[in-house]
Amino acid sequence: MSSPSPNPGAIMALADKTNRPNSSVKYQLVCCQRCAQMLDVETNFHQLEETILSELSAAESNRNPDGRPKSHRHSDQQPGGDIRERLRTAALEVRDEEDLALGRRQIVFSRDVAEEDGKHDRLRLMELLSDVSTVDHPICSSCTDSVMEELELEIQSVEKECVTYEYFLKQFKKNLTDGADAETVDLPSLQNELRELEEEERLLREQMKDAEGERQTLLIKEDFLKMEGEKMKRAEEEYFRERAQLDRELTELEDEQDSVNYQMRVSEMVLDKLKKTNIFNIAFHIWHQDQFGTINGFRLGRLPGSPVEWPEINAAWGQTVLLLYSLAKKMNFTFERYKLVPFGSHSYIECLDDQNKKLPLYGDGGFKFFWDSKFDHAMAAFLDCLHQFKGQVEKSDSGFCLPYDIEPGPARIRDVHSGASYCIRAQFNSVEQWTKALKWMLTNLKWGLAWVVSQFGEVSDQ
Template identity: 45%
Template sequence: MAAGGESSNKVVVSFTCQRCQCPIILDHSFNSIDEHTLAELHLPLYAPPPLELGEKAVDSGVIDKYVPPVSDNENHGFTIVGGSELTSQQSQLLKTHMELFDILSNNTEIDHPLCDECCDTLITLLESEQRAAEDECKQYEDFLKKLESESDTEDIETLEAQLKDLKVEETKLVVELRELKVDETNATEALESQRKQFRQLKEQEEEFMKEYCRHKRELNELEDYSQSLDYELRYAEAQSERLEKTNALNATFHIWHSGHFGTINTFRLGRLPSEPVDWNEINAAWGQCALLLNALARKINFKFSNYQIVPFGNHSYIKASIAGFNVLADNSELPLYASGGFSRFLWDTKFDQGMTAFLDCLNQLQAAMLERPGQSGFALPYRMAEKGKIEDTASGKTYSIKIQLNSEENWTKALKFMLTNLKWALAWVSSQYVQEEIVGSTSTNTSTISKAY
């Protein structure tokens, strides 16, 4: 219950709906109810049936529905939410209204007051309950009429025959039930046996699966190892094929040029006033040339006439002899190295003799190459003459390989031409070596095939 504002322009709200809690504005006719009307309203609307408590009440289907009133404090009934100072007239009216709603609530199972919407909803619900009760009552009446119309006399013999048949059928069903119970017991035992066997098979399956996984892992490891070996074999075959195609002489001795200098394995051969190459580098280059020329001669089974090249790093030299006798007696070793200083070469000509002997050995190697069948037209690009001379066939100029009475520029150019001839000789020997290998492998395969047949 709530009270509105004290202003005359505002509507006083004293009650709320006990269902939806909405404020209710009462009709003005509620203000004119006298005591006689209230006394008549106190009379019961209908005589309620005696209320039975306990198990009988539950069995009979009577359920007491109690809807407590809405209140925000400990007091029951309606709640006053208006001002605390009410006039005596308002108190009297409010008391009358409260008494009226208490009468309505006591005579019904529904708490009052209710708003219009809740009243409509309640009426609809009561009407549906009324229709359901009327339908149920009609069904009872129809059933009662049907019972009254049926005859009370029945054929007893027919019923006894039916009873006898039912007892025989009951006996059969009991026997069948016993058999089914026996079958059920046997089936249960068989099922338990099958379950036990299933558990055993499950354990065996797990063991087999573990064994399978172990073998599968070993197989994968073996396959990985086999694949790894296959890759290693392919790599080894590729390396072998590459090495077979690679010429050891070409890979070992790289002859090229660097500006005005000829180089062998990056060692420069020669000197210029503008670029004074260290003599250790020149001696190392001569050692590489001596090693290469000696290797080419051995490759084609050729021996130099009157000379023997001794590769000894940056102190390589050439032994000179005629018919087993030394040309220079005690000084038969012709060095391919020097310590520097052109003034020294004016008095010591062994270095010049060694370079001249090296050029003569290269010329002998060219002659040996020409003696090979099918090589009559072969020639090195620069013609080598006697006494350490090398000729540029393009310009016709001749350069001396000696240092004595020679300029550094001409000496360097002569050494460059000599390295070019040496590179050509290396290429020729390499090509001959490859051809011999091809012929040798072909003959080997042919002999193998002939032996197989």
């Protein structure tokens, strides 16, 4: 590896600095030739007097444009002779064994030799500056360390080569010595051996040619297999992509199946609960509120202190007719003389003897209403139907008994324990007794509902 040579342009930048007016040399414009960083080559340059630098630059400025000096003067006649002497003296003082080991140049100036051209002056100026500085080349310390490491590696490599050469040289000398002591070589046998080796070489070359052909075939096959491998890789990627898609769909279907199974279990639980629940108990809730009997929350009757509105009474009668109609239908029982027609708040009863005659179980509470007997006839007919239902139940279950006895003729309900009886008609009757009779009627209807539920089972059997 060759070391970098000094850059005259970088060194001449120092002398060019002195040509500028009012300039004081405080740094050198020198760049490292490896990393191009600015360098401070030597602090001794700062100690040079400006007069010396001026004389150096003056010597440079006294040249023709073609680089030759304007006048031929010997070094001892030049104003810069004294400067060179001082530089040389300083260089001789700092030169030591380390400078010699590093291969620095030693400059000896001759006063008798004239400077004939500009190139010679430039080289001498460069030598002056290089001899004063402790740095041979414009290169930074880190780059110098790197160069030293590379040189050490090259030295080690060369040393290894030298050892190898010495070994082979010894072997060669040994072989020469052994050959001198050996017997005379049989030339014909060596020629035969040479021909055999040449024939073997020819055969090996033919084999190599065949092997090369096989190699080309294998390369073509390898390219084909690579293409097939790429196809297989793409097919594999497509397979795994489809597999991932199917796995995702399968997971979604499994989640959906789990959801459906859960919904089915919940539905089965609800179904079991509904199977144990009778529709009549849910649809018709008979209870009481103070002195009133209620069905599905509607009060049936009136009291002076609690005047129930007639729309509520009509709705209660509609629910009552629907309940008795449903119970009879459940038992496949048909009433005699009457037909119940559930029609909400306008339910009524048809007389089978006279189909044009309809007995309304609703009213408006007007003055004319209290003098109309159709409402009373309708309530009496309903009580008769309830009595017929009781008789049908007693045919199936002789032990069945209602808490209140029904007298359909006078349309009265009697308590068998106390003997008290109340008429279900509204005309010529007090509202208290009428309300009491309606409450007992709903109680009997509740007992009939309980018997039907117990006999005909759950809703699934209905």
